[in-house]
Amino acid sequence: MHCAWGSAALTLLSFACFLLGLNFATAAFALLITIVVLSLRASIASSVIFSAVAMAWLAFLFIEPAYSFAVNGLQDMVTLVAFPITSLAIVSLITARRRAEQALWRSQVYLEEAQTLSHTGSFGWDVSSGELFWSDETFRIYDLASTTQPSLDIIFQRTHPDDVSAVRDAIDRAAQHKRDISCEHRLVLTDGSVRHVRVVARGTTDDQGRFRFIGAVMDITAQKTANAELERSEQRYRHLFSRMPIALRELDASRLVAIFRRLRAEGVKDLGSYFDSHPGFLETCMEALTFREANERAIQMFGVDGGNDYVGRSVTHSWSARPDTFRRAMESRFRGETNFEEETKMVTWDGRIVDVLFTTARVGPINDLEISLVGTIDISQRVRAQERLQQVQAEFAHAARVSMLGELTASIAHEVNQPLAAISTNAAAGLRWLNRPNPDMAEVRDVIENMATDARRAAIIVARVRGMATRKAPEQILQSLDDVIREALLFLRHEMESRAVTIEHHPDPAVPRLLGDRTQLQQVIVNLAINAMQAMTQAGSENRRIVICTVSLDAGTLCCSVEDNGPGIDAEHVGRLFESFFTTKESGMGMGLPICRSIVEAHGGRIHADGKGADGGARFWFTLPISDSAHST
The missing domain is CATH 3.30.450.20 (PAS domain)
Structure with a gap:
């Protein structure tokens, strides 16, 4: 578009010159000036086209024969050819100058932007004349208008009073000994704030022997602030590190980091x-x-x-x-x-x-x-205290077991009396058979075997009671919780019969074994079952029933629940059931359930209570963790 408009303008100008009766030289000069003006905003290719258009109109209008593009004379040919050459030469010079100016302008813009971004200004100082030349960023750093004439006096006026002497000495030494300048100092700005700057300059001597400095002024206020904050942070860290009541140690992990990098590679x-x-x-x-x-x-x-x-x-x-x-x-x-x-x-x-x-x-x-x-x-003292607490809890649990055995004396005596009575009966029968004239030795052997079986039954019962009554340290072994429940129910068989209570045990064959102390877990089951039987007996409930279930909640937790169909527990009492010395029984001490809780929590579990279960009675349930070794067994 610019090329078309330019060609049209040259055409109009050519006809104007022809109509005004101008000669070839005057018309050529006018067209040349126009081409130069048009080329200021056009490319070289457009300038070539402009020159060709102008040369054509010169040949057509101003060289004989007129109105023809034919050129017969050698002189006319040379004159005509000289026009585009001159035009292109002038345009090339102007274009080169324009490009240089544009490059210089871009360079100045980039330099100014870079100085603004980096907070770095530039300056020049002619030592012999005392003249100073500042960039715009230098004026900004010194908080001065760009119209201000820079001078050493202005620099000293802006310099912090405590730094003036040092700055003056640094400048004097550099000028006297022709050395480079490098110093840091503070400026006091118009609003009274303080700015930190670093000044660096290198001395050079020009062709005329004049010595001058070319340098830079850097605003390092942010850097100084960051360094000061870093020093304060380091001091705080050192203070905390040295004064903390915790044992702190720093480790050099550089070799370990290298080893881990190699492994990842x-x-x-x-x-x-x-x-x-x-x-x-x-x-x-x-x-x-x-x-x-x-x-x-x-x-x-x-x-x-x-x-x-x-x-x-x-x-x-x-x-x-x-x-x-x-x-x-x-x-x-x-x-x-x-x-x-x-x-x-x-x-x-x-x-x-x-x-x-x-x-x-x-x-x-x-x-x-x-x-x-x-x-x-x-935490040595805390660990010792925990060990002592566990010991006290074990002693309380032992005392509770002994007390519970006291409550089950009739049941235990009944359990032991059954095999003893059978032994006595079999012994009397055996003696009678041996007193016969011809005793049947096969019958006597059967009687003696029955006596041995009953003796083993009695020994097992005594051992079971002894295990409950013996004071010993808890022993964590891998075992089935359902086996623990079955063994615990053997203690309660006579108690169940005497109180007309039915206990249903619903084991889950998929429940893994767990790590726990057999005696303590039995104590939890027996205690919860006795509480349920006593509550139902005291309330006069009919069709008394206790349901004990085990189930896996997830891969790492099993749950055991003990539920009865008795009167349940009042809502205001549920939250206090596991408090020491709290009881709802007429003659209770309030230690059974707290001991159950301590045993369950010592095994890493939790115990809970619900005052009204599905059958209307109380429901207690506890969870225990399943160890990894239980899964792999």
């Missing part, structure tokens, strides 16, 4: 499996972690006499008592987790074994955690 995904197939690798990981620093509490806790003797030590000795915890910590780290926590045992630097809560936090990017912060809290 080899395609290792599961560090646990790698540990299993490479037994010595766990110690390799321990050797790769070394102590860098410890706070005062860690030095006291781990028994260092003083100095930095621990620096550079590996963690191998510390984990000699519980390498399994270290392994889990390494697996956690390999998965990219930044934190790990576990109660465990650690060996101190002076050889003691302490119970601790071990926590670790990795400092740095997730794939480059070269510094680990390890915290250890001495």
Whole structure:
């Protein structure tokens, strides 16, 4: 479009010159000026077209023969050819200049934008004349209008009073000894705020022997603020690290990081499996972690006499008592987790074994955690207290079992009396048969075998009672909860008959075995069943029935419920059933259910109560965890 308009303008101008009677030279000059003007906004190709159009009209209108493009004279031919050459030469020079100007303009724009983004201004200083040349960003940094004439006096006026002397000395030394300038100082702006700047300049000598500086002024206020905040943060960290009442230690994990990178490069995904197939690798990981620093509490806790003797030590000795915890910590780290926590045992630097809560936090990017912060809290006293509490709970449970056996004395005596009575009867019959003139030895043998069977029955009953009455430490063994329930119901057989209670046991064959103490679990079942029988007897319920069920809630939890069809429990009492010394019985002590709760919770479970079950009576149920070994058995 621009080319068409330009050609039309040249055509009109050519006819105007012809009509005005201008000669060839004047018309050619007018057309040349027009081509130059048009070429300022056109390309070289358009300029060539303009020159061709103008040359054609010159030949057609101003060279004989007129109104013809024929050129007969050599001089006319040379003159005509010289026109486009001159035109193109001028246009080329103008285009080159325009491109240079555009490049310079872009360079200046880019430089100004870069200076604005980087908060860096430029300046020049002619030492001999004292003239200063500033960029726009330099004016902004010094908080001055761009119309201000820069000078050393203005610089000193803007400089912070405490820094003026140092800045003046730096400038004087650089000018006198012709050295480069490099200094940092503060500026006081118009609003009174303070700005930090860094000034750098290099001295050069021009062709005329004049010495001048070319340099840059950088606004480093944000950097100074960030550095100050970083220093404060470091001081806070150091203060917390040294003063915290928790034993804190820094570990150098750079070697471990390199090892884990190599494993990932080899395609290792599961560090646990790698540990299993490479037994010595766990110690390799321990050797790769070394102590860098410890706070005062860690030095006291781990028994260092003083100095930095621990620096550079590996963690191998510390984990000699519980390498399994270290392994889990390494697996956690390999998965990219930044934190790990576990109660465990650690060996101190002076050889003691302490119970601790071990926590670790990795400092740095997730794939480059070269510094680990390890915290250890001495929980030895708490562990001893827990052990004592468990001992007291076991003693209470034992006392409750003995008390429960006292309540079941009649049932136990009845159970023992049955095999003893059978033994007595069989013994009398055997003696009679032996007193015969010709005793039948086969019958006597049968009688003696029956006596032996009844004796074993009595021994089993006595052993069962003895197991309930004996005070012993809890023993965690793998067993079936339904077998525990069946054995517990043997204690209650006579009690059930005497109270006219039917107990239905609905076992779940799919329930895995669990880890637990057989005697304590029996105590829970017997206690819940006796409570139900006593409640139904006291209320005078008819068709008394207790239903005991076991079921798997999920792959890791089983549930046992004990439900009766008695009067149930008032809603206001349900929430207090497991409180010590709370009871709804006329002669109860209120310790049975709290002991049941302590036993269940000691096994990692929970016990609950519902005042009104499906049959209208009370319902108690407890959950117990199923161990991994139970699944694999």
